[in-house]
Structure formats: structure tokens, C-alpha cells
Amino acid sequence: MIRLTFDPFDPGALLTEFCRGRTEVGAVATFTGLARADAGSTAVLELEAYPGFSEAEIGKIAAEAQVRFKLADHFILHRIGRIGPGEPIVFVATAARHRRAAFEACDFLMDYLKSRAPFWKKEHGPDGARWVEPRAEDHADIARWDKERSS
């Protein structure tokens, strides 16, 4: 399931819900991305999505992960709008029979979400606002999975 929200959320509550009643799964991996304050240099992060389109595009990659890593289930919640320092931005949970698959799927989904997902990101700092492009590191992270796919 993919959801976007303008409201702050508690990753723990999502994990509790995601684990409920799973007797045949064995492994649940999660990732929570928190907005960093960077010692005051970033005050507020602003994320814009294209409602409907963004969920659908993320859903395509999640469906790919579901098959590729033989997931039992996955869940993605992404904050949009204005996000304060220390607040969760993204929560990804993956469930699989074995832990390697759960970890790799979570890692794969995060690499996608941080580099290619349909969001536009603005940082509001003490020197004003600026639009952020993905870092070279993010591109390198997601490229790892393309390599594995073709090999």
C-alpha cells in the first residue's frame, strides 16, 4: 500500500499495525527517514507531490519489488507539504519469509524513493528557499539495482 500524507505520523504505530497477525512471514524490515536539522542550516523541508500520479508511479516500483523480492507485503507512507526538523518524512515496511529479501526490498524501495520518485523538494533555510535535485550518491544507489538486474 502507498499513501501520501500532509500530517505528521508515528512510524512506530505503522510498524505495530504492519506486524499484526503475521504468523507466516518471519521477517519485517523498515526504514524511517527523518528530516535533519543540519545544526540549524535547514529549518523546514517542503515536498510537493502530484496527487494520484505520484502514488501510481511509486506503486509501479512497489509492485516490481513485490515480485522481485517475493514479498508477502509492503507499505509505504510519505510525508508531503512542510516538514519540520526531526519529523519523519518516509516510512517503508517490507514483509517476507526470509530476512535477506525483506532487507533488500526495503533498501531498493528507499533508493528509488530518494532518487527518482515523483516529488519536488524545497529546503527553507536561514538564507531563503531552494529547490533540491537528487544527489550523485542517490543516483549511484539506485544504479546498483539496475546493474543487478542486467547481470
Place this chain on the structure above:
Amino acid sequence: MIRLTFDPFDPGALLTEFCRGRTEVGAVATFTGLARADAGSTAVLELEAYPGFSEAEIGKIAAEAQVRFKLADHFILHRIGRIGPGEPIVFVATAARHRRAAFEACDFLMDYLKSRAPFWKKEHGPDGARWVEPRAEDHADIARWDKERSS
């Protein structure tokens, strides 16, 4: 922090607590291991620890992970005693500035916990109880990290 517990626990509540007040961290990865019912073939899992010794041995590996992956923090909770199907057995959380380090440290700690950690495991099934040794797969998982260390 390393803790062992005889009581059922909620991984979500632990994640909520672990994320609290982190404004300079960015990345939190977790893993939750759940007892599988294996369609009724395993009724109850029983884990024995050597109190004091087990925590100390796990703590040594956690301290190694803390340095190796430059973690900001880590938390490990492991169930001991009798564990029913679907109940959480282990929860590992790692916090780091960047997600690669958080994921890798969590993965590393789980590989250790599943293969070499000082527990003795008994499965109570319909055909009686049997002591379980680590699977070949678990040994292979933990061996990955030794290779990386020497390369």
C-alpha cells in the same frame, strides 16, 4: 542498548521510542523477526540465554557495528523463553546519518544474532521438541561480513 525479555513486546512501541527527538540522524532502519507458524508444524519456539553472558556477547558485536558503520545509536531487544507463532522474537534498530549505514548495520547485527549469538533454540512441534542448530544459510550470511572485513 541490548535487552533480553521473557515477555511479549510491541516492535512499534520500540520504534516510536527509538525515533524520539532525533533531529540530526536522518536514517533509522529496523528489523523485526516474527515466530513463524509454518502452517502448524512449529507450535512454540523456546529460546534459552545465559543471563549476563548473552547480553555481554551481543554487546561486543553491537559495539563493533557502532564503530564500523558509524552509527549514531542502536537498540536490540531479544525475546527469550517460550514464544508463540506470530510473536516478535527480535527487534533491532539502527540510527545513522545516512541510510546505507543504517541498513547495513541492521543487516549485520541480524546476521550475527541469527547465527552466532549466545542462544539455544528448541522447537516444540506436533512431533515433540528438538534443539535447532543454525542453518547453513545463516553461516553464509554472517560469513559475508568477514569477507568484507578482510578485503
Place this chain on the structure above:
Amino acid sequence: MARVLLFGRLSDVAGWREREIESPFLSALRTRLAADDPGLGEALARPGVQVALDQVIVRGDAALNARTEVAFLPPMSGG
């Protein structure tokens, strides 16, 4: 009356996010937007800016009807 949506830096450049604009083709819509606001025209022509019609990415020209949603998407930054 296509419904035109601008995302990311494009809406900052234009000073608006959403507008109803009458145009029979995507190419004509681009010309019209550039004529009204050369800064936006330039921003729309930059490499990496994609167009979605009714939430599907398209390349090249396309006919628009009265209810087509036309979204201009600058390079996506991830979350």
C-alpha cells in the same frame, strides 16, 4: 479548456500552480504559455521537464480536449 498544472520550480517561475487554458494541441499550449510568459516558456523547454496528459507521461505533440489535465513536471528530486 485544458487544466494546466505546474510543479516544483515551474510554479515558482510562473507565479501560479493551476490554470484553465483553451488549446487544441500541446504544442499550441506551449506556444501560448511562452508568449504570455517568456520566463516560463524557457523553463518549460529545459531538458528533463516532462509532460503528463491525464497523469500519463507523453513525448511529442498531442491533441487536448476540454477536460485534459496537462501537467508540466520538472526533474523529480525524490523524497
Place this chain on the structure above:
Amino acid sequence: MARVLLFGRLSDVAGWREREIESPFLSALRTRLAADDPGLGEALARPGVQVALDQVIVRGDAALNARTEVAFLPPMSGG
């Protein structure tokens, strides 16, 4: 009176988990345990069974005092 602890399958073999046994050396303790219960003696001699004295793994023989905690640890299975 060393405090002897058995873990995992060892306590199943012996039928006990913890006992106070007087013995000046680890080697003498092993001999005594094997004499009292040959099945346990064999299980303790199997490859992979480690001994911890006061929670520290030791190899070879060692002197025991009245309060030494002697733990026999079969191969650890992980959690």
C-alpha cells in the same frame, strides 16, 4: 562449591540445569560429572561445547574456587 550451569541440550541430557559441586579444578569437575552420569560426560566432550568460568570463555584446565560459576555451553544456535 563451584556453581555448575548447563545450557541447551546439555541440561536435557543431564536432567538438571544448575548444581553446586565441589571441585578444585575444571578437569576434576569434568571427571566427576562423567563418573556420575556417563551420558552427560559424553555430551560435554563433544566438539563445539565451550566452557565459561565466571562468564568468560576459557580453554584447557583452570583452578576453581568456591564461588566460580562454571557454565557448559553447547554450540550456540542464534536467536
